Ligand SMILES: Nc1ncnc2c1ncn2[C@@H]1O[C@H](COP(=O)(O)OP(=O)(O)OP(=O)(O)O)[C@@H](O)[C@H]1O
């Protein structure tokens with residue numbers, strides 16, 4: 001078990017290395033560069049060349065990469081070209097916002113998706129099931145950006161039920177502990193701050209949760225149907241067990257196996273959705289950093305954030321594998 | 335004759351699908367089982383053996399299936415019983431061992447819980463007592479080191495061992511009826527013999543009646559008191575075992591008996607196998623379903639459905655049976 005974890009963590013290293021090479025090359029092959037973006041209207045070929053020299057971008061790309069790699073290994077991921085701050089501290093400031101949004105969205109997707117998928121499977125072919133299946137199809141197909149915009153227009157602008165943007169009202173003077181606004185409010189017993197943050201969280205979390213919710217619902221439904229038709233569920237029924245026992249002990253445990261894999265994969269995709277959602281709701285997390293970073297070709301910032309995202313993805317899927325082994329005794333961690 | 339333990343009457347099972355004609359899997363099947371008796375249900379693949387037993391256990395899928403007729407156990411019709419009353423009986427009064435021991439146990443739960451859950455459900459046992467009883471049950475079905483095995487998972491056991499576990503579970507509450515659906519088909523030959531021996535012993539000891547489902551007349555020979563031969567969803571012949579083996583009357587039974595491989599047969603000699611295989615759509619309507627494959631078929635066999643007859647204590651459904659003196 002421990003050896004498995006260590007081995008998997010070691011696998012992260014080559015993964016991140018390959019990714020960093022690809023990312024490095026890809027960013028530099030994009031048309032336009034940071035110098036042009038930074039200088040904007042004032043850009044002249046001379047000024048651009050000058051700035052490129054200052055930034056070290058006139059060197060051959062392999063050399064640039066080696067330098068970058070050397071510095072990264074000492075924990076220095078460079079400074080943002082936009083703000084001039086170390087990208088590490090930029091990320092540190094923005095991470096809690098994205099974390100809060102992603103966790104809320106994922107929680108929503110899991111807590112609603114599994115029961116919904118289960119119930120749909122149980123009442124297969126009935127209106128409830130049909131509605132769910134159609135709903136999940138729509139859910140997967142609607143672009144996050146569009147959905148976020150609609151939610152904002154209806155529930156924030158037209159109805160005024162929720163704030164249209166931001167993480168917390170300016171009037172609230174909240175104490176910062178973890179940076180996760182809802183949690184901080186609970187920790188410091190500033191419940192009004194917690195509530196205010198929660199209200200801000202609702203619409204973005206729904207927008208971001210929609211796709212994972214739809215996918216988790218579908219997978220759960222399919223998986224439960226599969227297990228319901230299996231021989232061992234028939235055996236359980238042949239013992240005369242109470243329906244509740246059959247469901248919780250025999251159906252659900254087996255049905256959750258494929259679902260846990262899906263949850264891991266969806267977590268990885270969440271970062272992409274977060275960029276768009278944060279844009280719509282002016283959320284100010286990593287997504288915002290990425291969006292600005294792309295338009296202004298902020299290489300160091302983009303590199304650091306994408307690598308962080310990849311590391312998180314690998315870790316989450318490690319957790320999924322561990323939970324899998326916990327549910328299924330046939331899985332041996334080696 | 336005493337009152338039968340199980341009385342299946344005119345059992346019919348049809349699978350229905352929207353936009354398609356119903357497909358009849360079992361049609362007008364009637365047989366009975368006396369207390370403690372071992373009854374065989376024999377026929378080739380697809381003739382409706384599993385469907386018959388699942389219908390009696392009420393374990394067929396709820397949707398897309400139409401069941402008719404009755405299956406009275408000790409006077410109560412199982413087919414019209416409420417779901418909850420049926421759950422009370424299942425596992426306690428009647429139980430079942432399935433065809434495939436590899437998939438019939440839950441892969442993610444320890445053997446112990448899979449045995450004890452039925453003891454807790456029907457015999458009201460508490461955890462400790464149930465565990466002790468489970469170990470004894472495993473011991474009785476010949477599983478070595480039963481205490482340790484309680485903590486094993488199915489994948490850690492061989493197919494034969496798993497089938498022993500299934501038998502332990504099925505007999506845990508001392509049911510009066512056990513239905514065994516080809517319990518040895520998925521196992522290799524030496525294990526098959528052991529499992530059959532075990533079943534035979536256990537039901538004899540406990541006085542449990544056994545419905546033994548098989549496609550293998552060899553299995554029937556060592557085990558059953560009476561034998562029902564099923565073809566295309568209907569019973570075509572039923573007789574006491576010795577009589578059936580000594581004098582098969584239905585050409586299908588005759589062929590089945592002829593196709594049992596014999597060790598003393600000279601090498602290279604053709605097995606007298608039945609030609610063809612069971613028809614998909616069971617054409618019993620105004621014909622005998624076996625007629626296209628029957629060496630004794632007459633013209634009327636393709637025109638008139640043979641009516642069931644009782645001939646000298648033997649049930650027969652044939653226009654032109656093998657002569658009794660042949
Ligand atoms: N769920 C189902 N839906 C539709 N048709 C079915 C279903 N289950 C069984 N059948 C059909 O019913 C018929 C009888 O099947 P059954 O499983 O009882 O055969 P069997 O005698 O047990 O054969 P085997 O020896 O292969 O187990 C077959 O033609 C099969 O295709």
Ligand SMILES: [Mg+2]
Pocket residue numbers: 383384385433515516
């Ligand atoms: Mg079968």
